[in-house]
Amino acid sequence: MKVGVIGLGKLGLPCAVAMALKGHDVMGYDLRSELMNKAPRAYLETGPDGHEPFNPYLERSTLRFGSLDEVARHADILFVAVQTPHEAQYEGILPLPESRADFCYEHLVEACRSLAEVVTRDTVVVVISTVLPGAIRRHVLPVINSRIKLCYNPFFIAMGTTMRDFLNPEFILFGQHDVEAAGVAETFYRSVTDAPFYATTLENAELIKVAYNTFIGFKIVFANTIMEMCHNLPGTDVDSVMGCLKMAGGRLISPRYLDGGMGDGGGCHPRDNIAMSWLARELKLSYDTFDSVMLARERQTEWLAGLMCAYDLPKVILGYAFKADCNITTGSPALLLQALLEQRGHAVTLIDPHVDPASLQASELPVAVYLIGARHSEFPALRFPPGSVVIDPWRYMPANQPDVRVVPVGVGPRMAH
Template sequence: MKIGFIGLGKLGLPVALAIESKGHEVIGTDINDITLNNIRSKTLNYREESAEELLKSSKLQLKSLDKIVEESDIIFVPIQTPHEDKYEGVTRIPSERADFNYEYLVKGIKDLNEEIEKQGNDKTVIIISTVLPGTISRHIKPILGSHLKLCYNPFFIAMGTTIDDFLNSEIILFGVDDEGAAKKAEEFYKTINKTPFYRTTIENAELIKVVYNTFISTKISMINTVMETCNYLPNTNVDDVTEALALCTNRIISRKYLKGGMGDGGGCHPRDNIALSYLAKKLNLSYNWYDNIMIQREKQTEWFADLIIKNKDNMKVNILGKSFKPETNIVTGSPSILLKNILEEKGIMVTMWDPWVDLMDINKAKEKYEWDSVPQLYFIGTMHKIFKNFKFCKGSIVIDPWRIVEKNENIKLISIGIGPKS
């Protein structure tokens, strides 16, 4: 098939490359000049597993909207639905809650619909953007003509591993509005993987997507609370607790996201939790569970800040890691940056360094921040492999919420989630 993309950003481009790797021809466009230059130069300014390698050999063509409509069998629409920066998760949560911003998605669909109606041929259009339940019915369907055959197909991916997550997804979640379009899409997906094709209403699909992300955040929030509990209880270790829980596959489900550490992050989870909190208030639910998740994340990050202040004495404070997950340079929703902001709010000066984010290599960072010559306090904010055997100056204090730093008699190591010996 010939597959079109209206949007080739951090979600659209990796998925387009994944689809192309399965033998389909892909064409697309984007309104962002940086994105277009990335594609033309076959390089990326962000880290996405396998994407740059696939991009180098890709035959993906950039085309105008009219050509995409004319030539495509299916058109995917991964246009962003952003939250304001204050809801990203790197600062304290504001008291008010809000829905996503659908301005870009509505404009993109409106332009696409006008071109489809102009050409006068039926086209299968699949929206993959994250939205709250009722959004497509309220904002999208009223602006559609008779030839745009709509589907809603949000993906369960994580930035940094988008291609693998798309090609090996747990389910293909598909909100059906037009039966013919759904059948066409199902045939297309048979060429991608053998994943179950889960048909449902568009409203159900909208809800399932945000609940899925929030369920992961709930899991992280819960296990981080267990980690904090273990920190005080004699003879306990959060990794032993989670190892046992991970074996309980009937009820606990899986070991993924079952490791005590920093709070949830990325471009989806914090914002989806806050958006569902907004929806809970709008619906007047008996209890706003979604609000708890982000509050727990913030409170525990502040607990880390207070732990740093308690132990730092007169030492300089360093946070090692800025990205929201290991071995990537994506800092959206980073709990490490939230920690830095809370520390600075409390009057503590902080240095941050990340091997994947900063242009400065480790040797220059050591020289600049005097890591080799002056004992300092270090907090492991991101579980990058490089920090496991990091050379800390003698007399330094290391606070490790991931329990990856190896014990060393030259440093004071505080491994969070391991209780005192009785």
């Protein structure tokens, strides 16, 4: 099928490469001309199996680039992967502000308006950007022309493993505005995956997307609540407690996102919770659950800051990417920890070999209190100077270094026998 992708950022580009990998004739366009090439990307992204690097797939891809007009004339189905950003204070890297805001739809609206100027034949246009319920009908439909057969199809991917997640989804969520267009899209997806195709209204699809993302935040906050309890309850261990709850896969939960550690991060979490908090207030719901989740995430991070401040040593956050073995810092809970420590008057050193390779010189590590902010695979091999304290929310750092105190967060005091 002839496919167009509008927006070649961290979402659009890997998905365009994945579509081409499945044999489709894919042409991409981005307003930023410097992205319209096959040069290696600086951010860490993996290939289809989630392990090998993305850049070789990009370089070998049949993906082509063209102007907006060329892409529109080429494509029978167009995917719009344009950002709907939040301002920095709503990304989860700073303490939660009193104000709330919807996403910014300016870029998405402008992209759809520009498409309406160049689409001159019936074309299926699929918006995949994250929006709040009602946004497509309110902001997008008024700016498109009758030739655009619109659908809403948000992707459930994680930055860093975008190709793998696109090719192996749990389900395909599809908000229908044009039934025939949805049929074309389903035919396209049958060449990509055999995952279930869930067709519903535009508004249902918009809500399902952000409900899915914010539920992950709920799970992480719950696991970290149990971690904090276990840290103070003799004889308890968060990994044992959550290990049992993970077995309740039939009635309760799946095992994913049920490990005590740092809070959630990335481009969708926690910003979706903050946006849903705004929506809850707009709708005057009886209780703003999403606000509580974000406050819990912040308070849990403050608690970790308190563990660091118990030691009169310099403060170092080791790993500030938003997740393990990744160099993306968007929404990083470790950066929130930095902000909270600085609010208390502490200088903070950030070290992360994935974000800044020059920052980690093992021979130059100072005597300090370290908190492991991201569970990078190379950290257990580090050797810390005597007198240091290592606070480990992930419970994976070895405790066999002489004169170094390793504090596994979530493991309670030893019981007296």
